[in-house]
Amino acid sequence: xxxxxxxxxxxxxxxxxxxxxxxxxxxxxxxxxxxxxxxxxxxxxxxxxxxxxxxxxxxxxxxxxxxxxxxxxxxxxxxxxxxxxxxxxxxxxxxxxxxxxxxxxxxxxxxxxx
Amino acid sequence: xxxxxxxxxxxxxxxxxxxxxxxxxxxxxxxxxxxxxxxxxxxxxxxxxxxxxxxxxxxxxxxxxxxxxxxxxxxxxxxxxxxxxxxxxxxxxxxxxxxxxxxxxxxxxxxxxxxxxxxxxxxxxxxxxxxxxxxxxxxxxxxxxxxxxxxxxxxxxxxxxxxxxxxxxxxxxxxxxxxxxxxxxxxxxxxxxxxxxxxxxxxxxxxxxxxxxxxxxxxxxxxxxxxxxxxxxxxxxxxxxxxxxxxxxxxxxxxxxxxxxxxxxxxxxxxxxxxxxxxxxxxxxxxxxxxxxxxxxxxxxxxxxxxxxxxxxxxxxxxxxxxxxxxxxxxxxxxxxxxxxxxxxxxxxxxxxxxxxxxxxxxxxxxxxxxxxxxxxxxxxxxxxxxxxxxxxxxxxxxxxxxxxxxxxxxxxxxxxxxxxxxxxxxxxxxxxxxxxxxxxxxxxxxxxxxxxxxxxxxxxxxxxxxxxxxxxxxxxxxxxxxxxxxxxxxxxxxxxxxxxxxxxxxxxxxxxxxxxxxxxxxxxxxxxxxxxxxxxxxxxxxxxxxxxxxxxxxxxxxxxxxxxxxxxxxxxxxxxxxxxxxxxxxxxxxxxxxxxxxxxxxxxx
Ligand code: SF4
Ligand code: SF4
Ligand code: SF4
Ligand code: SF4
Ligand code: SF4
Numbered sequence: 160x161x162x163x164x165x166x167x168x169x170x171x172x173x174x175x176x177x178x179x180x181x182x183x184x185x186x187x188x189x190x191x192x193x194x195x196x197x198x199x200x201x202x203x204x205x206x207x208x209x210x211x212x213x214x215x216x217x218x219x220x221x222x223x224x225x226x227x228x229x230x231x232x233x234x235x236x237x238x239x240x241x242x243x244x245x246x247x248x249x250x251x252x253x254x255x256x257x258x259x260x261x262x263x264x265x266x267x268x269x270x271x272x273x
Numbered sequence: 274x275x276x277x278x279x280x281x282x283x284x285x286x287x288x289x290x291x292x293x294x295x296x297x298x299x300x301x302x303x304x305x306x307x308x309x310x311x312x313x314x315x316x317x318x319x320x321x322x323x324x325x326x327x328x329x330x331x332x333x334x335x336x337x338x339x340x341x342x343x344x345x346x347x348x349x350x351x352x353x354x355x356x357x358x359x360x361x362x363x364x365x366x367x368x369x370x371x372x373x374x375x376x377x378x379x380x381x382x383x384x385x386x387x388x389x390x391x392x393x394x395x396x397x398x399x400x401x402x403x404x405x406x407x408x409x410x411x412x413x414x415x416x417x418x419x420x421x422x423x424x425x426x427x428x429x430x431x432x433x434x435x436x437x438x439x440x441x442x443x444x445x446x447x448x449x450x451x452x453x454x455x456x457x458x459x460x461x462x463x464x465x466x467x468x469x470x471x472x473x474x475x476x477x478x479x480x481x482x483x484x485x486x487x488x489x490x491x492x493x494x495x496x497x498x499x500x501x502x503x504x505x506x507x508x509x510x511x512x513x514x515x516x517x518x519x520x521x522x523x524x525x526x527x528x529x530x531x532x533x534x535x536x537x538x539x540x541x542x543x544x545x546x547x548x549x550x551x552x553x554x555x556x557x558x559x560x561x562x563x564x565x566x567x568x569x570x571x572x573x574x575x576x577x578x579x580x581x582x583x584x585x586x587x588x589x590x591x592x593x594x595x596x597x598x599x600x601x602x603x604x605x606x607x608x609x610x611x612x613x614x615x616x617x618x619x620x621x622x623x624x625x626x627x628x629x630x631x632x633x634x635x636x637x638x639x640x641x642x643x644x645x646x647x648x649x650x651x652x653x654x655x656x657x658x659x660x661x662x663x664x665x666x667x668x669x670x671x672x673x674x675x676x677x678x679x680x681x682x683x684x685x686x687x688x689x690x691x692x693x694x695x696x697x698x699x700x701x702x703x704x705x706x707x708x709x710x711x712x713x714x715x716x717x718x719x720x721x722x723x724x725x726x727x728x729x730x731x732x733x734x735x736x737x738x739x740x741x742x743x744x745x746x747x748x749x750x751x752x753x754x755x756x757x758x759x760x761x762x763x764x765x766x767x768x769x770x771x772x773x774x775x776x777x778x779x780x781x782x783x784x785x786x787x788x789x790x791x792x793x794x795x796x797x798x799x800x801x802x803x804x805x806x807x808x809x810x811x812x813x814x815x816x817x818x819x820x821x822x823x824x825x826x827x828x829x830x831x832x833x834x835x836x837x838x839x840x841x842x843x844x845x846x847x848x849x850x851x852x853x854x855x856x857x858x859x860x861x862x863x864x865x866x867x868x869x870x871x872x873x874x875x876x877x878x879x
Contacts, residue, residue: 192808207641207674212624236621239674239691240682241641242801246839251808259585259682259804262618 179226182261182268186223189260192252196220202244202254208237216244216254223261232265276386278489279379282496285503286379292507293515300519303536308528315526324525328518333357337598338548344416349548351413352446353514359406366399382499385457385471386492389464397468404470407457410450418447436576442509445501452498456491463488516543517599530605532685538609541601545571551593551603556796559817560810562586567593567603574610582805584610589681589802591764595792607802611683620679620687625694626671633665636704638695638718640711641674642835649710649835652853653732659860660744664708667698677717681802688721696722708735710853712762712834713801719766731762733772733833733852740778747778748859752828754780757818757841758794759834772833772852779859783825795821797832799840811840819844831855 187194202216203209209216214237222231235258244254304312315321330336333354339346363381368374370388380387435443454474461467461475462482481487506512520540528537551567552558563569565583573580587607594603637657643649657664673695676688699707699722707724709715710732718729730738739745756776762768769791776782789795798814822830823846830847832838841849850858 190805205645207672208622208624211626211671211673214624236619237624238620239622239641240620240678240684241674242678242836243641243645246642246645246799246836251812253806253808255678255682256585256805259615259618266617 173225182226182228182264183223185264185267186257186260189264190253190256192250193220193254193257195250196252197250199249201247201249202252205243205247207239207241207243212237214238219257219261228265228268231261235262235265278493278496279383280496281493281500282382282503283379285500289503289506296507297519300536300540303539304528305531305535308523308537311528312523312526315522320525320527321522324522327521327525331521331598331600332514332518335598337600338550341550341596341598345420345548348413348416348420349546351410352417355406355410355413359403359410362399362402362406366396366403369395369399383492383496385460385466389460389466400466400468400471404468407450407454408470411454414447414450436572438505438508439510442502442505442511445498445505446511448498449495449502452491452495456495458482459488459491510545510547512543513546513599516540517546520544520599524600530602530609532609532612534606534609534613538606541606542571542575544599545601546599547572548598550596550598554592554596556590556592556798556814556817557586557588557806557810560806560813562806562810567597567601570607580610581614584614585682585804586806587802588760588796588798588800588806590760590796590800592760592793592796595764608680608683611681612685613683615683618684620684620690622673622687622690622694625673628668628671628698630698630701631665631667632703633663634704635662635664635706635708636667636699636702637664637708637710638667638675638714639672640668640709640714640835641672641678642713642839643710644668644672646835646838646851649838649851649853652851652857653708653710655857655860656736656739656745656853659746660739665702665704667702675711675714675717676721677713678801680717680721682804688717692717692722696724699724699727706730706735708732710835710851712759712765713836716761716765731766731768731771731833733775734768736775736852736856737771740775745856746859746862748862750780750855750859750862752780753826754782754829754831754855755785755822755825755827756782757797757822757830757832757837758791759832759837760794760796760800762833763794764792772831775852776831776855779855780829780831783827785825789821797834797837797840799836801836815840815844819846823847829855 196217198217198220200217206214206216208214214234219231219234222234238258240255240258242255245252248254301309301312333350335346335349335353338349360381363384367376367381367384367388370384454471455478457467457471458474458478459482461471462479463475465472465475467475475482482491502511506514523537523540530538530541545568547568549568555566557563557565564573565586570580570583570587573583584607589604589607591604594601597603637653639650639653643653654666673691675695676691679685679688679691704727706728707718708730709718712731715729715731718724722729736745740747754776756772758764758769758772762772773782784790785794787793795818796814797818798811803811819830819841827847830841830849831852832841832849833852835851838849838851841847
């Protein structure tokens with residue numbers, strides 16, 4: 160047991176050989192503004208859904224980048240599309256469209272994976 | 274002598290009528306059962322007269338376009354009404370000449386060929402009238418051709434794009450009347466059976482007209498132009514002519530656009546005349562977007578092209594809908610398609626926590642956007658306080674969205690989950706009044722929540738009531754104000770007067786130009802309908818709107834929507850206040866007795 164134990168936590172590993180970046184690329188293509196995120200947290204702080212439960216817009220970004228599609232899909236069910244996040248984002252990221260775009264593309268992704 | 278040149282015309286005509294009857298019947302059978310009953314009942318009512326009036330006014334005279342743009346109006350009117358008169362008077366002419374109805378119906382179309390002599394004065398008067406009508410139409414055609422090349426003289430910035438069958442229809446339509454002129458002039462040259470127009474042109478072309486080949490071909494060409502136009506019509510933009518009349522009758526029967534795309538929507542789709550009036554109404558042009566506008570968008574749907582991006586790129590601001598001379602329900606059509614497109618996406622809100630339930634006579638629901646603009650919340654609190662109203666701030670902590678933003682994204686079923694949650698809270702409180710400070714909330718609460726026992730009020734209306742009841746001060750603020758009509762409140766809910774009354778009670782309101790006021794008001798650029806617009810596009814529209822307001826040099830820009838406020842404040846050229854904040858300014862105005870008339874604090878914002 161050494162200092163580097165966290166490396167052994169399986170579910171935190173990203174296997175870059177297996178990582179499928181198609182979804183991420185597609186979403187960033189559709190909503191380019193998402194790549195400018197600086198993880199400032201304004202969106203999360205204002206989020207209507209986040210006021211009720213552990214819903215975090217930055218976590219969405221993380222899940223997307225890690226290709227964790229199952230969790231991503233579950234998380235995004237919570238968004239109310241209210242648009243507060245979009246209005247407070249200092250980088251003008253169109254988060255409502257990010258949510259819509261990810262959801263749409265997950266569907267497409269699942270269709271092609273079948 | 275037996276003639277054959279009428280056959281192309283006859284074939285075109287028969288095809289057109291057969292196809293139209295087929296479409297009319299199919300559309301009718303696909304109406305919902307309820308709408309069918311409604312349409313059947315309609316025929317016995319006075320509304321039929323209204324429909325006939327509208328058909329003449331809009332279908333033939335194009336009065337709505339006329340009002341907007343006289344030159345464009347003349348163009349549409351001369352073609353529709355002029356042609357209509359030409360047909361009617363043409364038949365009348367034959368009836369008079371023949372002294373009865375004993376003639377084939379194409380006879381009137383080619384009358385100058387079949388009836389070379391006309392000696393009587395009546396015949397000459399008819400000939401003059403027919404010549405005049407032809408001239409009337411030819412001027413319209415000339416304008417139409419000019420418009421294609423120099424759209425500017427029509428006061429329009431944009432004109433519509435064409436697909437191949439539109440071109441066939443358009444060019445044959447352009448050709449019909451010059452060819453008719455040519456054919457009738459040939460007859461006039463040979464028999465002198467024309468009038469001021471055809472006799473004159475006939476005299477010019479006398480030499481060639483006497484050649485029998487040219488004489489015969491002139492009538493063949495005219496017949497072919499008619500044939501091409503009739504056959505291309507159902508597949509071109511001109512399909513709007515027969516469809517629009519159908520639409521006017523259905524509309525007057527009280528049929529409404531549904532949430533799912535069905536027959537009535539389909540009829541509207543084909544009723545669009547592609548006049549392009551909606552193009553100039555759309556602010557997205559400023560941001561360099563030119564595929565979202567209604568005319569293009571409807572065209573994509575008609576051509577079954579992929580229209581997902583333009584579908585979700587519209588602000589649903591309703592500016593084009595107000596301008597549309599055909600009165601299409603453009604917002605509802607888009608919504609129906611958004612519902613269809615986003616059907617497979619799902620949301621689930623089982624996680625929401627319930628705020629602490631309270632009983633109250635009056636509830637205030639701030640909504641998400643008001644939570645982003647705390648100034649409005651606080652102002653509402655002060656107003657309630659000053660007026661001595663006891664209010665439960667229902668979504669102060671665990672706020673649940675009203676559902677309208679989801680609906681604008683087509684997610685009606687998901688919105689229903691939120692609606693249910695909020696409804697439950699409101700019903701359990703036993704309240705009689707519900708006050709809202711966001712137009713989006715107001716619209717959805719009014720239209721989609723089932724709260725029959727509750728008086729749902731927008732805050733501007735509520736404030737106006739308080740002023741009338743002398744529960745708010747009469748202080749005059751010494752400032753000038755511009756009022757911005759929020760889309761969802763003005764065009765969306767038809768509330769224009771109360772906010773103006775409140776503002777004029779406290780400040781001096783600078784009126785805007787008619788072309789940008791009330792139902793023509795510009796959008797702030799951030800309308801929640803614009804799902805996939807870029808931040809840049811929105812900012813351009815906001816900037817332009819602000820530039821417009823700034824020209825009037827007001828002290829303050831007042832609006833009645835938290836979203837508009839949040840959007841406009843970013844521009845920083847003008848001070849932006851919500852109407853509630855303006856009222857609080859008056860309440861807090863120095864030199865006025867400050868003591869609140871009601872002692873105990875009945876309402877507080879932490
Ligand atoms: S507010 Fe914008 S920049 Fe900040 S974390 Fe959220 S998305 Fe990223
Ligand atoms: S749109 Fe979704 S993510 Fe953004 S604030 Fe609202 S609930 Fe949160
Ligand atoms: S939608 Fe209305 S305004 Fe636009 S082109 Fe069609 S008829 Fe004209
Ligand atoms: S609703 Fe507004 S944004 Fe959409 S097309 Fe019409 S004018 Fe343009
Ligand atoms: S309409 Fe807008 S401000 Fe009102 S509750 Fe819904 S999201 Fe929030």
